[in-house]
Amino acid sequence: MDEKKTGLKDAYALETPEDSRKLYAGWAGTYDDEFVADMDYQLPFHTADAFVAAGGNGHVLDVGAGTGLVAERLVQRGISPIDATDISPEMLDIAGGKKLYRKLFVSDVTQPMNAPTNTYKGIISAGTFTVGHVGPEAIDNLLQIAASGALFAIAINAAHYQAAGFDAKLAGLSGKIEGLILVPVAIYGDGADGAHAADKGLIAVFRKV
Numbered sequence: 001m002d003e004k005k006t007g008l009k010d011a012y013a014l015e016t017p018e019d020s021r022k023l024y025a026g027w028a029g030t031y032d033d034e035f036v037a038d039m040d041y042q043l044p045f046h047t048a049d050a051f052v053a054a055g056g057n058g059h060v061l062d063v064g065a066g067t068g069l070v071a072e073r074l075v076q077r078g079i080s081p082i083d084a085t086d087i088s089p090e091m092l093d094i095a096g097g098k099k100l101y102r103k104l105f106v107s108d109v110t111q112p113m114n115a116p117t118n119t120y121k122g123i124i125s126a127g128t129f130t131v132g133h134v135g136p137e138a139i140d141n142l143l144q145i146a147a148s149g150a151l152f153a154i155a156i157n158a159a160h161y162q163a164a165g166f167d168a169k170l171a172g173l174s175g176k177i178e179g180l181i182l183v184p185v186a187i188y189g190d191g192a193d194g195a196h197a198a199d200k201g202l203i204a205v206f207r208k209v
């Protein structure tokens with residue numbers, strides 16, 4: 001992709017939640033038409049499909065919902081209701097305009113969530129557990145707000161999975177989660193080019209005990 005536009009190079013160079021807030025404030029308006037189109041970005045659709053294939057249903061929380069691509073697919077698959085949360089109000093503004101979500105709220109998922117505990121029957125996330133963004137510790141915050149038996153489909157950038165210790169985190173949740181499978185996917189489609197065109201993801205699918 002054209003590196004002069006806001007894009008992956010900037011996103012992977014982030015270090016803190018505040019960095020994300022700033023970057024996505026400036027990226028929201030062009031994210032769908034430039035990044036998603038240029039990179040043939042497929043991860044949100046694979047993640048929604050993995051959620052549905054595993055028997056997922058509403059009430060779902062889309063974590064790091066961005067401009068709402070995960071919900072576009074979930075709605076096509078008949079899933080509702082869906083709530084959205086993201087650290088970036090500007091990204092949520094774009095998502096809200098698509099009228100896919102029941103409720104949208106700003107949150108930093110690296111912190112305890114300002115949402116009712118033991119509530120959501122599904123937790124889904126694409127593109128947020130990635131380099132420079134959110135690490136494995138956020139899974140604890142999401143387990144807090146998920147109902148017993150809730151289905152999770154969390155897409156994790158494969159390089160980030162290795163580097164940030166997701167394996168150890170998920171192993172350490174034994175007794176709190178069950179049925180873990182890792183679904184390997186290509187993050188981008190055949191239309192992608194540039195240094196990240198072949199990047200891979202792992203969708204962690206499991207249920208809260």
Ligand SMILES: C[S@@+](CC[C@H](N)C(=O)[O-])C[C@H]1O[C@@H](n2cnc3c(N)ncnc32)[C@H](O)[C@@H]1O
Pocket residue numbers: 017020021024043044063064065066067068069070085086087088091107108109110125126127128133134
């Ligand atoms: C690459 S975008 C993915 C958006 C959307 N899920 C998709 O697949 O198109 C990453 C999203 O994660 C959000 N994000 C980054 N850090 C976050 C945090 N700590 N808490 C909540 N959202 C965060 C960003 O604002 C951005 O909307």
